[in-house]
Each structure stands twice: as C-alpha cells, then as structure tokens.
Amino acid sequence: MTKSLLLGQTIHFDQSPFDVPVDAAASHNSQGGILLENGMITDVGTAASLRARHPDAVIKDYGDHLIVAGxxxxxxxxxxxxxxxxxxxxxxxxxxxxxxxxxxxxxxxxxxxxxxxxxxxxxxxxxxxxxxxxxxxxxxxxxxxxxxxxxxxxxxxxxxxxxxxxxxxxxxxxxxxxxxxxxxxxxxxxxxxxxxxxxxxxxxxxxxxxxxxxxxxxxxxxxxxxxxxxxxxxxxxxxxxxxxxxxxxxxxxxxxxxxxxxxxxxxxxxxxxxxxxxxxxxxxxxxxxxxxxxxxxxxxxxxxxxxxxxxxxxxxxxxxxxxxxxxxxxxxxxxxxxxxxxxxxxxxxxxxxxxxxxxxxxxMHMGDKIGNLQVGLEADLVVLDLASTPDISQRSARANDIWESLFATIMMGDDRAIHDVWINGRNTPHT
Missing domain, CATH: 3.20.20.140 (Metal-dependent hydrolases)
Structure with missing residues (x-):
C-alpha cells in the first residue's frame, strides 16, 4: 500500500488547552509532516526526519499551509x-x-x-x-x-x-x-x-x-x-x-x-x-x-x-x-x-x-479514533490556507505566531480556507 507523506505546518494536542496552558497542550511544527498508510496516521514529526525515515513515501508538500485533524x-x-x-x-x-x-x-x-x-x-x-x-x-x-x-x-x-x-x-x-x-x-x-x-x-x-x-x-x-x-x-x-x-x-x-x-x-x-x-x-x-x-x-x-x-x-x-x-x-x-x-x-x-x-x-467517544494528529488515529485531515483571502492574508502577515495567524482564519475564514481534505487516507471526494 502506498505511503503518503504530507508536509506543511502541523498542530496536534497532547492535552486539552482548557486544562493546561496552551504551550503545554498543543504542539506546533512549522516544518512538520504526517505519514499516512492504509487510512491511518503511522508517523508524525519534522519534515526532515520523516523524509529520512520513509524515503519510499509519496510526498505531498503543502508548503506553509497548516495541517490539522479533520x-x-x-x-x-x-x-x-x-x-x-x-x-x-x-x-x-x-x-x-x-x-x-x-x-x-x-x-x-x-x-x-x-x-x-x-x-x-x-x-x-x-x-x-x-x-x-x-x-x-x-x-x-x-x-x-x-x-x-x-x-x-x-x-x-x-x-x-x-x-x-x-x-x-x-x-x-x-x-x-x-x-x-x-x-x-x-x-x-x-x-x-x-x-x-x-x-x-x-x-x-x-x-x-x-x-x-x-x-x-x-x-x-x-x-x-x-x-x-x-x-x-x-x-x-x-x-x-x-x-x-x-x-x-x-x-x-x-x-x-x-x-x-x-x-x-x-x-x-x-x-x-x-x-x-x-x-x-x-x-x-x-x-x-x-x-x-x-x-x-x-x-x-x-x-x-x-x-x-x-x-x-x-x-x-x-x-x-x-x-x-x-x-x-x-x-x-x-x-x-x-x-x-x-x-x-x-x-x-x-x-x-x-x-x-x-x-x-x-x-462522541471517538477520541481514540479521530480528532488529533497522532500515531494510531484514523487519517482524517484538513489542510488550511492561512492566507486564503486578501483580508485574511494581510492580517496573517502581521501575526506574531501561529495562533494569531490561525485566529484570523477562524474569525474571517470560509470554504476558501479549506485547501485540501483527507478522509480515511484519501484526498479525493467519493460521491
């Protein structure tokens, strides 16, 4: 089965940001990656380390776009x-x-x-x-x-x-x-x-x-x-x-x-x-x-x-x-x-x-299946364009960190911010 290696910015959660400070709850990697196999997330890390570990993977490079859980x-x-x-x-x-x-x-x-x-x-x-x-x-x-x-x-x-x-x-x-x-x-x-x-x-x-x-x-x-x-x-x-x-x-x-x-x-x-x-x-x-x-x-x-x-x-x-x-x-x-x-x-x-x-x-009692970028979870992902419109782009350009940039997309974004979607390890719609 083909391995898909998605590269871009990534965010995943280790704990709830309602329970602990954001820095302890969430991890942002500005040059991160996610490896998908058979509809599952099988590896996460930096782009460089994933490229080295999985030289046979098919690479999809999203540049500065942000990869998060679906x-x-x-x-x-x-x-x-x-x-x-x-x-x-x-x-x-x-x-x-x-x-x-x-x-x-x-x-x-x-x-x-x-x-x-x-x-x-x-x-x-x-x-x-x-x-x-x-x-x-x-x-x-x-x-x-x-x-x-x-x-x-x-x-x-x-x-x-x-x-x-x-x-x-x-x-x-x-x-x-x-x-x-x-x-x-x-x-x-x-x-x-x-x-x-x-x-x-x-x-x-x-x-x-x-x-x-x-x-x-x-x-x-x-x-x-x-x-x-x-x-x-x-x-x-x-x-x-x-x-x-x-x-x-x-x-x-x-x-x-x-x-x-x-x-x-x-x-x-x-x-x-x-x-x-x-x-x-x-x-x-x-x-x-x-x-x-x-x-x-x-x-x-x-x-x-x-x-x-x-x-x-x-x-x-x-x-x-x-x-x-x-x-x-x-x-x-x-x-x-x-x-x-x-x-x-x-x-x-x-x-x-x-x-x-x-x-x-x-x-929904599915935290062991979906909702995060973690090894062992199902490969449902969203790739966000954090500069999807001129008004968001100009605000994001002034952001001091990833959270400021993401906040602008949350407050002003729509379907144009959804650059790509992966469901069950596939990124093509099946209607």
Whole structure:
C-alpha cells in the first residue's frame, strides 16, 4: 500500500488547552509532516526526519499551509440541509414552519440519497470529516446517509429520529415502531466500516413517556451505541417540558427517569441548565454539545462554556445544521468565540481548534479514533490556507505566531480556507 507523506505546518494536542496552558497542550511544527498508510496516521514529526525515515513515501508538500485533524461536527440534522438559513422563527415555530414539512420528504429513498450526498459534499468542502446527525422518523433517511458515507469511507454517526406526539401526521411513529425500527438499524449498521448508530429521541416534547422508556430499554440492550437528543435549548421549550412532564424534577429528569442519561449520551445545546442537571451530567460523564450559530440564529441564549469546562464537563462543538446558519466549522468556532466574549471569556485559538476536533471527538467517544494528529488515529485531515483571502492574508502577515495567524482564519475564514481534505487516507471526494 502506498505511503503518503504530507508536509506543511502541523498542530496536534497532547492535552486539552482548557486544562493546561496552551504551550503545554498543543504542539506546533512549522516544518512538520504526517505519514499516512492504509487510512491511518503511522508517523508524525519534522519534515526532515520523516523524509529520512520513509524515503519510499509519496510526498505531498503543502508548503506553509497548516495541517490539522479533520473537523468533527457533534450535532447536525442533515435532512435540514435544504432549509438552512430560514427566516424569523424561534425553536417551536421553526420546527413547525420549516423542519417538519421538509422532513416529510425523507420517506422517499431517492430524495434521502440526494440530500445525503449533497450534505456530505457541502460539509467536506468546509473540512468536516465526521459528524453526528439526526435522521427523520423514516429508516430510509438513516440508510441513505450511511450508504453515502460508506461509499466515501467516512466515519459518521446517525440515528432514526423518534417522535410519537406533538408532530404532524406522517412524522409520528409509536413507542413500538421507534424501538423496532431503531433496533433493526442498529443490527444492520452499528460497527460496520466507520459507521456508528445513535439512538435518537428528538426531544422530550415529541416523545411520550412510553416511547422514552422503550428507547431507554433499547439503549440498555445496546450500550455500545451512542444516544443523542436535545436539552434546555430555549426557555419556552423548558416551560413546555414542565407542562408535559409535571412530575419531573427538571428537563434532564425526563430522560433520566427513562434510562436515557448516561456516559454515551450527547445532549445538544444545554444552555439553561439547573444546578442539579449540571451535577448529574458531570457525574455520569455525558457529552454536552455547544451549537453557537444556532443559539444566536434562533435566539436561544448564551452557552456557559467556561463555567461548564471549569466544572469538568465534556464538551463538543457543532453547527446544528439547519438551525445553525452555516455548514462551516470555522464560522462555528468564530461564533463560539463571540458567545464566550459576551460571557466575559476570551477563548484562545487553540481552544477553539480543540473544540472543533479533539473536543467533539471526545464528546462522541471517538477520541481514540479521530480528532488529533497522532500515531494510531484514523487519517482524517484538513489542510488550511492561512492566507486564503486578501483580508485574511494581510492580517496573517502581521501575526506574531501561529495562533494569531490561525485566529484570523477562524474569525474571517470560509470554504476558501479549506485547501485540501483527507478522509480515511484519501484526498479525493467519493460521491
């Protein structure tokens, strides 16, 4: 098998820059390299040392471009690709006006395949190599997404979205159907190639207690699966949850009571958490997923990233397509910076990059597979042009170090900054 040696600037993480100073957490090599073999990273180091160790490798020299781990988007709705950036609604009205009518269309396997491929093409152009996506209630939506990812050799997570109330006719299943169809998809797809399944109740308001209990039982039967849902996104949503579950202690209790709280749970948004919720999420080691462009676009609130990080929570970053207004993880990092600033914290470029790579991988329990430039991890990489536009170029030219230069691309960059993408050790799209 051909060895590919990629040369350029490199950044990898030894620890989280939220836990230790940046200099201790991250390593930058201005003349570095990464060796890829059989879809894996098999060596890292300086360009000179790698050339000497691997004289038979095929060299791809990226010059001053920056090689980092592929971006990991920990919470998306690929079926909402076509309705991204829809105007003027808060969460519940947004679902009824835009989301639910579009999701109806995914009963059509051909349409699901079309949008799956469109979504994976768009996200690849933005350097996203792995994501955790919600499907619709239709098993066809999940099958189409997994098949599209499988053809590309891409590591993805997805699950059939389960809803048996407070949704239109045609978008409701039942407790039994949710269990049976999710189970069948797990048996077909979990662990196949680079595919993982996530049991997926949309959120408590669209599931009865019976459905939540059925999905909790399914998770107990398949503890290797992830579980993804939404939590405390908007204040009026929380009030709705209290009215639907009057005996629950809080929003999180509507999951906890039915076996849907655990270490492999991923809870999107988590903006308006009660003290008990914060404590329980930390106690079980669950993953929280910060969706900053969505939180501002739909008017949800300001996620307490600094406070939750200081308390020891596991936190990933996500676009929340299509509630989020961009497919770009660069834009998402910029929005995370802006929200943190509104909460009187200035995030370092290393922290933003870590959230979009190793942090999201950890929230998805994939830190041993993706999210960093380390020997033994899978070869999903992004090559960034740190001078991709005239405005970024002139700012980057004045940078005192790599972090200043990278920060300019984070704050002003778009798909033009994505010079190249490697997925599973290959840098050509496979649609």
């Amino acid at each position: 971006f990991v988007d920990a919470h998306v709705h690929y079926p909402q690709t076509g309705i991204i950036a829809s105007w003027g609604k808060r969460l519940i009205d947004w679902l009824n006006t835009y989301t639910f009518p579009e999701e109806m269309r995914f009963a059509d396997a051909d349409y699901a395949a079309e949008i799956s491929n469109r979504y994976l093409d768009l996200t690849r152009s933005h350097g996203v190599t792995t994501m955790a996506s919600y499907g619709t209630i239709h098993p066809t939506s999940v099958t189409a997404f997994f098949e599209a990812a499988q053809k590309r050799g891409q590591r993805v997570v997805a699950g059939k979205t389960c809803m048996d109330r407070n949704a239109p006719d045609g978008l409701r299943d039942t407790a039994q159907r949710a269990y049976d169809e999710s189970k069948a998809l797990i048996e077909q797809w979990q662990g196949v190639d680079r595919i993982s399944y996530a049991i997926t109740p949309r959120f408590s308001p669209t599931s009865t207690a019976e459905q939540l209990a059925a999905l909790g039982a399914l998770w107990a039967e398949h503890p290797d699966c992830l579980m993804q849902t939404h939590l405390s996104e908007q204040t009026d949503e929380i009030e709705w949850v209290h009215s639907l579950f009057p005996n629950a202690r809080d929003y999180l209790d509507t999951y906890e009571a039915y076996g849907l709280l655990g270490e492999k749970g991923m809870y999107g948004h988590a903006i308006h958490l009660e003290p008990r919720e914060r404590d329980r999420l930390k106690e079980v080691g669950a993953g929280l997923v910060h969706c900053p462009t969505s939180n501002t676009f739909i008017g949800s609130g300001l996620f307490d990233l600094n406070g939750l990080m200081q308390a020891g929570h596991t936190i990933g970053l996500a676009t929340d397509t299509g509630g989020g207004s961009s497919f770009s993880m660069l834009r998402t990092m910029a929005a995370a910076y802006e929200i943190a600033h509104l909460r009187h914290t200035s995030l370092h470029a290393a922290q933003l990059l870590w959230l979009a790579t190793a942090g999201s991988a950890a929230a």
